[in-house]
Amino acid sequence: MSLFQARVFVHLRPSVLDPAGEATRSATKRLGIDGVTQLRIGKSIELEIEAKNKDDARSKIELMSDRLLANPVIEDWTLEFKNEQKALKN
Amino acid sequence: MKIGIIVFPGSNCDRDVRWATEGCLGVTTSFLWHEATDLNGYDAIVIPGGFSYGDYLRCGAIARFAPVLNSLISFVNKGGKVLGICNGFQILTELGLLQGALTRNKNLHFICDKANLSIESTKSSWMKNYKKYDAISLPIAHGEGRFQCSSDVLKKLQDEDSVALRYKDNPNGSINDIAGITNKNGNVLGMMPHPERACDDALGNIDGKSILSTLLS
Numbered sequence: 598m599s600l601f602q603a604r605v606f607v608h609l610r611p612s613v614l615d616p617a618g619e620a621t622r623s624a625t626k627r628l629g630i631d632g633v634t635q636l637r638i639g640k641s642i643e644l645e646i647e648a649k650n651k652d653d654a655r656s657k658i659e660l661m662s663d664r665l666l667a668n669p670v671i672e673d674w675t676l677e678f679k680n681e682q683k684a685l686k687n
Numbered sequence: 688m689k690i691g692i693i694v695f696p697g698s699n700c701d702r703d704v705r706w707a708t709e710g711c712l713g714v715t716t717s718f719l720w721h722e723a724t725d726l727n728g729y730d731a732i733v734i735p736g737g738f739s740y741g742d743y744l745r746c747g748a749i750a751r752f753a754p755v756l757n758s759l760i761s762f763v764n765k766g767g768k769v770l771g772i773c774n775g776f777q778i779l780t781e782l783g784l785l786q787g788a789l790t791r792n793k794n795l796h797f798i799c800d801k802a803n804l805s806i807e808s809t810k811s812s813w814m815k816n817y818k819k820y821d822a823i824s825l826p827i828a829h830g831e832g833r834f835q836c837s838s839d840v841l842k843k844l845q846d847e848d849s850v851a852l853r854y855k856d857n858p859n860g861s862i863n864d865i866a867g868i869t870n871k872n873g874n875v876l877g878m879m880p881h882p883e884r885a886c887d888d889a890l891g892n893i894d895g896k897s898i899l900s901t902l903l904s
Contacts, residue, residue: 609790613835614860616795665752668745668781670788671835 598647601654602679607667608639642666651678690716690902691729693759693775695750700736700772700883707886707899708733714902721753731768731902732759734775736828736881746789746831747777756782768902769875770813773829776867776877785868785877786844787836793860797830801892802880803855804866810848811873816897823894825880827858832879834861834868847871852878 609615615637622636648654658676667674690708694701701718709716719732721739726732739750750756756778763769763784771779779785792798806814806821817823836844841863844850852867859879867878882895 612837613790614793614833616791616793616860620795665748666744668748668788670780670786670837671790 598649599654600645600647601651602643602645603654603658604677604679605642605644605658605662605666605674606639606677607642607662607672607674609637610671610673613671640666654678688714688902689729690714691719691726691732692716693721693732693734693753693755694718695721695737695739695753697739697741698735698737698774700774700881703881704733704735704772704883707883707895708902711886711896712900712903719755721750721755723755724758726755726758726762726767729762729767731770732762734769734771734778735883736773736775739774739778742774745781746774747779747781750774750778751781760784763870763875766872766874768812770898771875771877772881772883773832773879776879777831779875779877784875785870786840786849787834787862787865787868789831789879790833790835791831792829792833792858797828798832798858799826799828800858801825802827802858802866804852804880805855807850807853808848808869811851811869811876813869813873813876813898813901814851815901822855823897824885824892825882825895826884826892827880829859829879832861833859834863834865834879836862844868849873851876852880 618637625633662674692701705716708714777789806817849869851869853864854866857864869876882898885892885895
């Protein structure tokens with residue numbers, strides 16, 4: 598078994614209105630920054646998972662992302678792995 | 688006649704529902720803890736409003752894995768009646784018993800107000816005391832009540848006569864002014880407005896009584 602570190606980004610699908618993102622975009626003008634044409638807010642979920650190998654870790658995280666971390670009706674997600682750690686002593 | 692009200696950690700309208708069903712309508716009602724699995728003997732299940740498990744990830748996202756909801760799916764498949772109010776509606780969409788999703792209100796505010804509604808379908812037995820396009824008024828109290836779905840799903844909902852309630856003056860940006868929907872069979876109803884808060888004369892509005900009183904027959 599090895600320990601894998603991963604990050605899942607969950608974001609609203611492009612077709613779904615993001616009022617929180619719009620409110621934040623309007624605040625950029627108040628800060629004096631012009632030209633922000635789009636701003637959308639998502640969630641970043643960082644996790645560590647024990648798995649046999651990277652493919653095993655990936656399939657577990659994909660299931661988790663589809664069923665729990667994101668709602669496929671309104672959200673998409675992307676997955677990236679960080680450094681793989683050495684085998685665990687079990 | 689017996690009603691069960693599912694109680695999650697963070698539910699906060701469970702007692703209001705019980706007051707409406709038992710206190711105002713006289714139907715035997717009991718609370719079902721989220722870890723319960725036995726729904727035998729219940730004629731209808733209500734999933735009340737509130738913030739199940741804190742609603743930290745997404746409204747209803749954690750609740751859908753509660754043991755009681757596995758039993759609820761079988762209950763629905765056998766034709767049992769289920770009403771999800773507010774957070775209950777959100778949970779039913781997360782669970783896939785109802786289509787679409789509930790998202791942040793367009794104006795970002797938590798809206799606590801009275802909503803004028805139109806009955807859009809009488810397919811569901813929950814709505815059998817109404818005629819199509821009857822006007823009612825019910826309280827709303829939500830931060831994430833903007834109903835969203837794809838155009839395909841919207842067409843399906845309309846073709847199946849599953850849009851149960853529409854807002855007359857859309858408060859939250861819901862697609863197609865939708866305030867409540869049913870499943871294809873009509874035994875599951877999800878709605879953002881709170882009928883249980885409009886059952887007692889003392890509150891000045893009893894428009895919600897007709898929805899809940901369908902349980903009596």
